[in-house]
Amino acid sequence: MNLSGFGGFVARRVIGAIITLFAISVVIYVVFYVAPGNVAQITCGPRCSPAQVHQVAEQLRLDDPLYLRYWHFLQGVFVGHDYSTGTSVEHCPAPCLGLSYQSDQQVTELILAKLPVTGSLALGAMVLWLLIGVGTGVLSAWRRGRPTERLLTGLTLAGTATPVFVIGLILMIVVCGQLELLPFPQYVPFADDPEQWAWNLLLPWLSLALIESAKYARLTRASMLETLAEDHVRTFRAYGVGERSIIGRHALRGAVGPLIALSATDFGSMFGGAVLTETLFGLPGLGHELVEAVKVVDLPVVVGMVLVTGFFVVIANAVADVLYAVADRRVVLV
Amino acid sequence: MSLDKASVEAPVKDAVKDAVTDAEGEALVEVEDLTVAFGSLRAVDGLSFRLEKGAALGLVGESGSGKSTVASALLGLHRGTGAEVGGTIRVAGTDVQRASETELRRLRGARAAMVFQDPLSSLDPYYAVGDQIAEVYRVHTKASRRAARARAVDVLDRVGIPDAVRRSRSRPHEFSGGMRQRALIAMALACEPDLLIADEPTTALDVTVQAQILDLLHTLRAETGMGLLLVTHDVGVAAESVEDVLVMRHGRAVEHGPVAAVLGAPAQEYTRQLLAAVPRVDARRESGDASGSGSGSGSGSGEIVLEAVGLRREFGRGKRAFAAVDDVSLAVRRGETLGIVGESGSGKTTLGRMLVGLLEPTAGEVRYEGRVRSGAGPAVQMVFQDPVSSLNPRRSVGESIADPLRARGERDEARVRERVGELLERVGLDPAHFDRYPHEFSGGQRQRVGIGRALAAEPRVIVCDEPVSALDVTTQAQVVALLGELQRELGLALVFVAHDLAVVRQVSDRVAVMRRGRVVESGSADEVYENPRDPYTRQLLAAVPALDPAVAARRRAVRRELAPA
Numbered sequence: 001m002n003l004s005g006f007g008g009f010v011a012r013r014v015i016g017a018i019i020t021l022f023a024i025s026v027v028i029y030v031v032f033y034v035a036p037g038n039v040a041q042i043t044c045g046p047r048c049s050p051a052q053v054h055q056v057a058e059q060l061r062l063d064d065p066l067y068l069r070y071w072h073f074l075q076g077v078f079v080g081h082d083y084s085t086g087t088s089v090e091h092c093p094a095p096c097l098g099l100s101y102q103s104d105q106q107v108t109e110l111i112l113a114k115l116p117v118t119g120s121l122a123l124g125a126m127v128l129w130l131l132i133g134v135g136t137g138v139l140s141a142w143r144r145g146r147p148t149e150r151l152l153t154g155l156t157l158a159g160t161a162t163p164v165f166v167i168g169l170i171l172m173i174v175v176c177g178q179l180e181l182l183p184f185p186q187y188v189p190f191a192d193d194p195e196q197w198a199w200n201l202l203l204p205w206l207s208l209a210l211i212e213s214a215k216y217a218r219l220t221r222a223s224m225l226e227t228l229a230e231d232h233v234r235t236f237r238a239y240g241v242g243e244r245s246i247i248g249r250h251a252l253r254g255a256v257g258p259l260i261a262l263s264a265t266d267f268g269s270m271f272g273g274a275v276l277t278e279t280l281f282g283l284p285g286l287g288h289e290l291v292e293a294v295k296v297v298d299l300p301v302v303v304g305m306v307l308v309t310g311f312f313v314v315i316a317n318a319v320a321d322v323l324y325a326v327a328d329r330r331v332v333l334v
Numbered sequence: 335m336s337l338d339k340a341s342v343e344a345p346v347k348d349a350v351k352d353a354v355t356d357a358e359g360e361a362l363v364e365v366e367d368l369t370v371a372f373g374s375l376r377a378v379d380g381l382s383f384r385l386e387k388g389a390a391l392g393l394v395g396e397s398g399s400g401k402s403t404v405a406s407a408l409l410g411l412h413r414g415t416g417a418e419v420g421g422t423i424r425v426a427g428t429d430v431q432r433a434s435e436t437e438l439r440r441l442r443g444a445r446a447a448m449v450f451q452d453p454l455s456s457l458d459p460y461y462a463v464g465d466q467i468a469e470v471y472r473v474h475t476k477a478s479r480r481a482a483r484a485r486a487v488d489v490l491d492r493v494g495i496p497d498a499v500r501r502s503r504s505r506p507h508e509f510s511g512g513m514r515q516r517a518l519i520a521m522a523l524a525c526e527p528d529l530l531i532a533d534e535p536t537t538a539l540d541v542t543v544q545a546q547i548l549d550l551l552h553t554l555r556a557e558t559g560m561g562l563l564l565v566t567h568d569v570g571v572a573a574e575s576v577e578d579v580l581v582m583r584h585g586r587a588v589e590h591g592p593v594a595a596v597l598g599a600p601a602q603e604y605t606r607q608l609l610a611a612v613p614r615v616d617a618r619r620e621s622g623d624a625s626g627s628g629s630g631s632g633s634g635s636g637e638i639v640l641e642a643v644g645l646r647r648e649f650g651r652g653k654r655a656f657a658a659v660d661d662v663s664l665a666v667r668r669g670e671t672l673g674i675v676g677e678s679g680s681g682k683t684t685l686g687r688m689l690v691g692l693l694e695p696t697a698g699e700v701r702y703e704g705r706v707r708s709g710a711g712p713a714v715q716m717v718f719q720d721p722v723s724s725l726n727p728r729r730s731v732g733e734s735i736a737d738p739l740r741a742r743g744e745r746d747e748a749r750v751r752e753r754v755g756e757l758l759e760r761v762g763l764d765p766a767h768f769d770r771y772p773h774e775f776s777g778g779q780r781q782r783v784g785i786g787r788a789l790a791a792e793p794r795v796i797v798c799d800e801p802v803s804a805l806d807v808t809t810q811a812q813v814v815a816l817l818g819e820l821q822r823e824l825g826l827a828l829v830f831v832a833h834d835l836a837v838v839r840q841v842s843d844r845v846a847v848m849r850r851g852r853v854v855e856s857g858s859a860d861e862v863y864e865n866p867r868d869p870y871t872r873q874l875l876a877a878v879p880a881l882d883p884a885v886a887a888r889r890r891a892v893r894r895e896l897a898p899a
Binding site for chain 2: 253
């Protein structure tokens with residue numbers, strides 16, 4: 001195996017990801033902090049006194065030229081920052097994304113507090129949607145042309161067409177309200193009580209998974225049907241290999257690459273895009289926080305949040321590409 | 335190649351065979367009144383034949399004759415595809431028509447194994463070659479993973495894959511075309527079948543590799559005593575490999591008998607036509623066939639129209655750069671045909687494109703009538719290999735032919751139509767077909783359209799890149815004849831790029847043999863074919879399948895001598 005070629009591919013992909021992240025940070029910084037209007041006033045919040053606004057302007061170094069301000073911001077991210085509040089000095093350690101003046105908290109701390117919630121949600125939902133989606137896809141590829149396939153196709157179509165808050169609401173009303181099988185979801189940290197953590201997250205996971213799995217079912221089915229029409233499947237049929245092996249070993253293998261790529265990107269975007277689910281189930285995650293921050297125009301929090309989301313999406317994409325190449329080594333050769 | 339007999343002894347035979355009763359004296363294959371219909375199309379229409387144990391039969395026919403459909407029917411592969419199969423098929427003691435799915439699976443691979451045409455797409459790209467062979471082996475035996483893997487290495491070694499232990503871990507894309515075909519044959523051998531069905535096993539391969547594969551099949555048959563059903567469009571390939579031949583047309587048998595009889599003294603008109611159309615590598619051009627003699631200008635006497643001087647073309651950058659064409663100089667004279675022959679990757683297509691001006695050379699120059707030329711122009715035109723993809727499917731053929739006219743500034747629609755009508759007639763098509771679309775034409779007709787389009791620019795030189803390689807032999811002969819006619823009437827110079835040595839001989843006054851981007855030998859066609867000086871040319875010529883089984887045996891012996899030990 002050509003390991004140097006593969007190592008080179010990974011290296012190229014990682015460098016690409018770093019450049020992308022850098023570009024994202026520039027764009028976001030410029031868009032938010034160079035926007036017209038009194039940035040210091042907006043950042044500080046409507047109830048700030050002129051003195052406070054003046055202090056914020058100093059901390060943001062609004063008098064410096066743009067590149068210096070950005071440089072300062074980068075410094076905060078990589079080595080940390082000390083903010084002088086007039087009487088004392090507040091230290092903001094290494095990945096410092098600034099201060100939220102409105103909530104009187106460091107942005108990094110704020111995000112770190114919400115990360116486990118969104119992480120739990122994304123991870124569990126992904127496991128579920130892969131199970132449901134790939135299972136459905138395999139089943140409909142296997143039963144192609146029969147009523148089972150048509151039924152499954154209909155269901156996945158319905159799944160794609162239904163908004164998450166409809167499914168989530170129905171699930172909540174039926175399971176928690178009518179049947180009283182589960183309590184209404186409330187986030188319990190994994191470290192406190194793993195069992196409660198899982199039970200409480202089950203409904204959010206399920207409603208996300210039901211929606212997302214439709215996409216995966218269709219991808220799996222399409223990819224498998226494509227493979228089933230290929231010559232090498234004919235070869236194995238002509239050699240007496242059973243349908244189960246052909247489906248499970250040969251047809252499914254072709255779907256692995258696309259599945260990895262899609263789930264990695266979906267997992268990444270879950271960190272900024274699960275707003276509806278989090279709001280619906282009252283989970284204090286990143287999406288929820290972002291909505292709150294936007295509502296009150298808490299600029300540092302919005303910037304930090306968008307950066308973190310971008311970070312996850314870019315990393316997930318890079319990981320997806322590398323995993324795709326692991327699944328199909330021919331990619332590296334191109 | 336190493337043929338370790340002891341290593342391929344396997345307990346498969348007994349394990350598989352007790353499942354199906356093996357009546358003594360029964361033929362290996364018995365097909366009676368076979369019909370296969372796809373909807374209203376009867377692909378096979380009342381075909382009957384027998385194949386005795388250990389014998390070899392060639393099913394020969396042009397495309398659409400139903401030969402591959404027969405091969406698939408022998409393994410019951412039409413089941414569940416919607417095709418209607420009638421008649422009786424017995425293969426190695428199994429009644430294919432009535433057998434259950436389980437019985438069919440037991441037949442497939444274990445008692446009758448199939449080798450397919452395209453060795454790249456016929457293997458799963460995701461798994462190691464050895465694992466795929468082991469998988470097939472495990473389906474039919476209850477062997478352990480380890481034993482199956484060892485068996486895979488055995489058979490790979492047997493078909494001449496060097497360093498089989500290591501190579502068995504490679505995926506198909508890491509193999510060359512010839513090695514992939516060997517791997518497929520190894521898969522077929524894994525369970526020691528009684529019958530090998532080979533469906534165009536060498537069509538996608540270069541002529542030297544084809545010869546190696548055919549020799550391998552020959553050796554394996556002699557050693558294992560298995561029967562062979564060879565499906566091919568190439569009469570020469572059949573003559574090399576089988577004792578009996580069955581010529582098919584429109585799903586029916588035209589003629590059936592020993593190779594020497596059928597090919598030597600065909601009883602049927604169709605067989606005669608088919609054989610007459612097959613280009614011979616040992617026939618001189620002047621021998622008066624339909625392709626047109628070298629009359630008119632006479633080779634070598636006309637002035638030089640197109641000239642390549644020190645042409646070089648590189649692809650890729652840095653370490654990956656390689657020269658597809660490397661220091662090639664040649665000249666084309668008025669009214670003559672220059673044949674450029676070579677195997678895949680020899681750079682012949684790249685050279686052709688540079689001559690037309692579709693590709694800029696990295697170094698060297700192309701001169702037209704003594705002047706250095708850059709970019710494409712009307713004087714030098716091209717006819718492409720694939721008549722399907724080289725015509726725009728969304729435009730009528732008339733529009734396609736009119737393009738060069740309009741490109742030259744013709745704006746009068748009536749004149750364009752008139753001229754296109756003339757051109758259609760010139761290439762043997764109905765002028766009324768102006769408004770038809772490419773899919774309404776056959777392959778040969780589409781290639782005529784391609785030629786018409788090239789003529790529209792009123793060129794002095796036409797570069798034909800594999801113009802007939804996608805066509806059946808009878809169509810091939812007609813298109814070649816057309817090119818010869820046009821050359822004589824219009825005084826065209828032709829550059830004929832092809833991999834098929836026989837076709838090149840048929841059309842060329844002079845020939846250049848290419849290998850790895852360089853011209854290894856060039857000269858008059860007769861000189862090069864009759865007294866080849868370069869060892870590579872000799873190797874190529876020895877690899878061409880012969881129509882006469884006796885000649886085939888002689889060539890096989892020559893190949894053994896030429897083969898590097």
